Amino acid sequence: MKTRKPIARASSSTSFSLPSSSFSDMPRKSSLFKHTLIATVFFLFVIYAFFSTFFNSPSDSSSSSSSSFIELDRVFSLENPNDFPQRVKVFMYDLPHKFTYGIIQQHSLARGGSVVSDVTTLKYPGHQHMHEWFLFSDLSKPQSDRLGSPVIRVTDPEEADLFYVPVFSSLSLIVNAGRPPGSGSDYSDEEMQNQLVDWLKGQEYWKRNNGWDHVIIAGDPNALYRGVDHVKNAVLLVSDFGRLRPDQGSLVKDVIIPYSHRISAYTGDFGVKDRKTLLFFMGNRYRKEGGKIRDLFFQILVNEEDVVIKHGTQSRENRRAASRGMHTSKFCLNPAGDTPSACRLFDSIVSLCVPVIISDSIELPFEDIIDYRKFSVFVETTTALKPGYLVSLLRKVPEEQIIEYQKAMKEVRRYYDYTHPNGTVNEIWRQVSQKLPVIKLMINRDKRLVKRQLTEPDCSCLCSNRTGIISSL
Amino acid sequence: MKTRKPIARASSSTSFSLPSSSFSDMPRKSSLFKHTLIATVFFLFVIYAFFSTFFNSPSDSSSSSSSSFIELDRVFSLENPNDFPQRVKVFMYDLPHKFTYGIIQQHSLARGGSVVSDVTTLKYPGHQHMHEWFLFSDLSKPQSDRLGSPVIRVTDPEEADLFYVPVFSSLSLIVNAGRPPGSGSDYSDEEMQNQLVDWLKGQEYWKRNNGWDHVIIAGDPNALYRGVDHVKNAVLLVSDFGRLRPDQGSLVKDVIIPYSHRISAYTGDFGVKDRKTLLFFMGNRYRKEGGKIRDLFFQILVNEEDVVIKHGTQSRENRRAASRGMHTSKFCLNPAGDTPSACRLFDSIVSLCVPVIISDSIELPFEDIIDYRKFSVFVETTTALKPGYLVSLLRKVPEEQIIEYQKAMKEVRRYYDYTHPNGTVNEIWRQVSQKLPVIKLMINRDKRLVKRQLTEPDCSCLCSNRTGIISSL
Structure with missing residues (x-):
């Protein structure tokens, strides 16, 4: 200044x-x-x-x-300030540390770490839902480092269009994840959620508009599951709607954000010369709900000679193996997991390994500006499970088309890179900004709506009326 | 150029x-x-x-x-073209004259006019749904006269973000309105709608995105009623959703536009000195559906000495009387008509006569930027019908508050003026522009959605969860 x-x-x-x-x-x-x-x-x-x-x-x-x-x-x-919309102004709450850095401390303690005097010196641990860290860090930067951002951070809430709640909700969920019973800490994610809801409901600016102008991150599909009913008016930043009811989350209110990809980007040339494997998958074979199809894929694909399909959970070594596999395969299988989305899609894209998406209810980040058919293959689940169907479909794809897909992936890659100066973080804020008109509409409308005897909820919807395709190929 | x-x-x-x-x-x-x-x-x-x-x-x-x-x-x-959104590019179809000027000719013929050789010389007749004329005229102007517009008209459809269908659907509806049986022409609005749907479905750009990126005006709640099921993907410009099912029209997809007000704006000072009447209403006493309350209001208000409530239909003389009444009253009653909206609301606003809105399902134009509570009184219908309730409520409103309401009305008046250089027309285009992200999302998403066995339609909704107020006063 x-x-x-x-x-x-x-x-x-x-x-x-x-x-x-x-x-x-x-x-x-x-x-x-x-x-x-x-x-x-x-x-x-x-x-x-x-x-x-x-x-x-x-x-x-x-x-x-x-x-x-x-x-x-x-x-x-030209006397119309609305012609060229100003950047949206965001106020980030200075949350009590128990909702941010304190969770990093708890995560560390559960893994044998020690108590530190200043929790803000702690490093956020890497995992697939560390988007909450990137957004928090972005808004914490001085304004002079944020000139290219679609949003302006304001320090006076009176000036704000939107209010960001930078809770580390996904990290909170996994504080005790993977700990043998009895060995973790007595940290309670549910308790954190209850406290957050209480804290929010006590805030003047939350009460002012009943939360409509708030933005809350709940990246992991299970994050904030206990509190979401109380904060559902807010714009939720989520990976999918797998754990949300239609009245809690929707494409018109919320923003689908990418997972933070966990394997290294492919830096080689376009082409299939170094990609001998037709189709690659590495991940958890046994999942709940929609993810049950994974085991079925193992059964039908395990004997195909140009297919690599391996069981493996998250670990540094497995990530290295997955990285090698994705960098040397033409196609990467992306079946549903416990919920429709998975980090693997973003790993595939940065690997220039054409995603084969078999997850009928998946929602995709930034789909207003990204046409996923340009670099992905969508196949309907029951069709994809017919023995022989998938490999025969993929073997027919000509090399030139695979290269086109790869080029398209390289073009959009920055949208999945949380560390890119004009990458995921900026795009998330742009998406959030685009919600502002409908948020303001709901705020004004809610306050003047009179009591009505409605048999159904008062909802405005956008419905798809396509019957759907079997495969996008 | x-x-x-x-x-x-x-x-x-x-x-x-x-x-x-x-x-x-x-x-x-x-x-x-x-x-x-x-x-x-x-x-x-x-x-x-x-x-x-x-x-x-x-x-x-x-x-x-x-x-x-x-x-x-x-x-x-700063390498991010999305920071400052460019103006949206609109292509206006050069519709066959039977969907535009030809309807003016038909309207004239039904009233004894004669056939003219060049229908584009005909003057669009004044009525409360002449918004279709103002939007058509606006996009017909040379680009140099449209510099302040939120949208750019493009002449190459390949460059367009959105496609405007400038059908005179509201005028078509009333070609034979008010004609004694047998005296009108044999013009058929339904036939026009069928032909329009056929024409649209034959257009390359309609087929390309299944109509999602089209904008169609159907201002009169009954306009296009026969064809709307075929064009419901489009952004509809409507007065309310009274005749539309939730899957045909909604706040998230469509734009609520104001009626073209029919009485002259009040040019005098703020205050109540020249407004001796407490509450004024002039209009059709007998309406269908929600409008049945009008007759009940006549019964309970007719004997209140500071209330003027008169039956009257649209005519030049009645408009003059209504104008006088609205310019000399503190409050103007706005009950529902056959559908929740009515032109009267916009007549009230330009008259600086505080609207008393008694129409529980009303939707209001531009509600993202206009807070109607700042100049209107909302009262729940059954409460408003209690004898004595309404007049007693309104008599208690202090003069200063009425003046505040009047000042707020004067501030927003241009939004209801279709002839203002930065009035309704610009604001409608700005509202339409704001739909673009969700339109693009639906276009991309629809094309990759695979076949699914859904028990319910695939909809994204925004729901109000307020129980509602009895009165905004």
Whole structure:
């Protein structure tokens, strides 16, 4: 901020049209130096005016509105500030540590770590739902490091369009995961959820709009499952709707976010020369619900010579093996797991291994801007389970088409990279921003709706009316 | 366009950073004239670059994308073109005249008019659903007259985000309205609808995305009722959902548009000095369905001395009387009609007569940006019908609050003015633009959805969960 103020002061004594008239009025004796200086100052002014209008930070918004920039604003917006939507303003709650860093501490304690005096020095552990860490980190950065973001973080809640609740809900879920019975800590994820709900319901800005303008991350399909009924008005950032009822989560209210991929990106060339395996899968063979199909795939695919299908759980070694497999296969099998989504899809994409998605109820991140048919094969489950069907379908795909798929994957890869400066994090905020009109509509409408005797809930829906395909190939 | 091309050519040989370095590298002997010229050209270039980026017209978009402006684009967007959404591009179908001007001809013929050789010379007749005329006229204007619009009209459908179908569906509905039996023409609105559906289904761009990216106006709640099942994927511009099933129309897919108000705006001062009547209503006493409450209001209000409640249908004289009544009353009664909405609400607002809305299922235009509680009173129907309740409630409202309501109405008045340069028409396009992300999502998702055995339709919903108020006062 400090570096910008002197320029702002200089410009406040200058109107937008002054420089051009100065040029023509300038006395002929003026030195070249002076002339150049004026031109340069003008150039800097135009650039500054530009940035101050489009990237205005919260702290100087009050001063700029009363400054001479009003002329310029009018040029930009033609008296309609809604023509070119301003960036959405987000306030991030400074949550009590028990909902953020304190959970990292608990996760560490359950694994033999020790108590630290300052929990904010702790490192968030890597796992497939660490999106909550990336979003928290992004909004924690100084505004000067966030210029390219679709949202502006504001520090005054009165200025905010939306309120972000940066709870580490997915990490909380796994604090004691994988610990032998009796060896974990006495940490309770459910208790954390209850406390979070109580805390939120006590917040002035939660109560103001009944939570509609809040954004809550619950990446793991099981995260926040106990509290979601109390916070369902909020925009939920979720991996899928596998554990949510239609009145709790939906495509029109919520945002589907990608898992944080766990294997390294493929950096080699397009093509199939180094991809001898037709179809690859490595993961848990036995899953609940929709994931039961995995065992069936093992049975029908295990004897196909150009197919690699292996049972394996998350571990560093297995991730290395999966990485090798995905980098050397043409297609990667993506069956449903306990819920319709899985991290594997994003591992496949960064590996340029064409995903074969067999998960009829899957929802996909950023589907308004990403057409997944350009790089994925969708097959309906019962058809895919017919012996011989899948391999025969995939063997027929010509090399050129696989290369097209690979090129398309490379194009969209940044959308699945949480560490890319214009990657997943920015895209999630853009998606959240797009919800604002419908959020504001629901806020205003809810407050004036009178008591009605309705036999069904008062819902606005968007319904698909396609009967569906068997395979996208 | 012609005036802009030379500038575009001149600038294509110049990179964005050149002018500033030119200033410092310039030989000292250069003439002041040359110096000034360069500065002026640079100034013009910056201004041009500005406008070309934000107001780029369809016809030069292909050339600009490959020009040197790519440097500038990067400055604007920090490599994220999604930060500042571009204006949405709309293609308006050049419909056969039988769906547009031909309907004006039919309306005229049914009223004794004669056949004209060029139907495009006909004047659209004034009525409360003439929004279809205003939107058609707006998109028919040259691009240079539409610079402040939230949407750009494109003439190449390949460039379009959305497709507007400018059918005069509301006028078609009333071609023979009010004609004594046997005296009207043999024009058939139903036949027009059938032909429109056939025509649309034959269009390449309708078939491409199954209609999701189309925008169709059906302002009168009964307009297009026969064809709507075939075109329900489109964004419908409607007055309310009174005649639509939830799978045909909804707040998340469609846009609620205001009626075209029929009485003159009140131009006097705020206050109640010249508003002796407490509550005013003039309109049809006998309506179907929700409108049956009107007759009940007549019964309970007719003897209140500070209430004016009169039966009257649409006519020039009645409009004058209604105008006088609304300009001299504090509150205007807005009961449901055959459907939840009525033109009267917008007449009330421009009259600065506080609307008393008694229509439990009403949906309101632009409710994301307009909080109707700031200038309207909502009362639940059965409560409002209790003898004495309404007048006693309204008599208690202090003068200062009425003035606050009036000020709020004056602030939003332009949103209900179809002739305002930044009024209803712009706001409708802005609302339509906001649907684009969800439209694109549905387009991509529909195409990859595999066949599923669903017991219920595949819908994404946004549900209100408030129990509701009795009165907003």
